[in-house]
Amino acid sequence: MTVEAEQLRGELAALGVLPGAVVLVHCSLRSIGRHVAGGADGLRDALLELLGEPGTLVVPAQSRSKSTTSKEFRRAVARLSPAEFEHYVATVPGFDAKSTPSEGMGALAESVRTHPEAHRSAHPTASFAALGRHAQALTASHPLDCVLGDRSPLGWMSQAGASVLLLGVGYDKCTAFHLGEDRSICPDRSYRFKVGNGWLEVPDAHDYDDSDFTKLGAMFEAKHANSVLHGKVGDATCRLFPLALAADFAAKQLPGLRVAA
Secondary structure, three states: EEEEEHHHHHHHHOOOOOOEEEEEEEOOHHHOOOOHHHEEHHHHHHHHHHOOOOOEEEEEOOOHEEEEOOHHHHHHHOOOOOOHHHHHHHHHOOOOOOOOOOOOOOOHHHHHHHOOOOOEOOOOOOEEEEOOOOHHHHHHOOOOOOOOOOOOHHHHHHHOOOOOEEEEEEEHHOOHHHHHHHHHHOOEEEEEEOOOOOEEEEEEEEEEOOOOHHHHHHHHHHHHHHEEEEEEEEEEEEEEEHHHHHHHHHHHHHHHHHOOO
């Protein structure tokens, strides 16, 4: 059966996605069902129609292979000879906010990113793309040394009362937890980014780890059961909750969680 636009809007509204909201969506389109009317564009448009003119739809648009320090980059060069490695480093396309595809963020993220009215933050590995009333404001500032901290779009969304929608994915995809991690427990690290035709060195940034986010998510739900809304969109299990609440919880709980581990 095809999941039609009317069903998408109805089930998203029943979950708690309301007109005028700012919503950061992490999504597995496939989890909704075999056939979604209009595909990723259909889901995007259903969300935008539901959020209305005052609302804002946000997605992660990360492209981590643009950093030599990322797992994705190291995986790509793992079996290269020294000569092949030098060639790869010299020729890998640099980040361009207008044209660089997101990597591993899903079909909805690419549908939002490629929309002609979308805005995207300028961080080469951890950008966000957005559509709607606040899209330009929330993506306007994303310093290279603030990957997922308070000066990134995550910080803007936290201050603005945004919500997180996990649509067919689990807490291991919850970027909001990184905002709390950044505030409390992140060790320092340096980054090397490819932007345009050149490499940029950023010595004073933070290192992130999402390996315990599934456990953290279970703790979050147990503590804030009344703040996490549950529902289904097609066949997808979904959760909707305040971004700031998740970030604050992560900031308080991650130090103890990681010491215990």
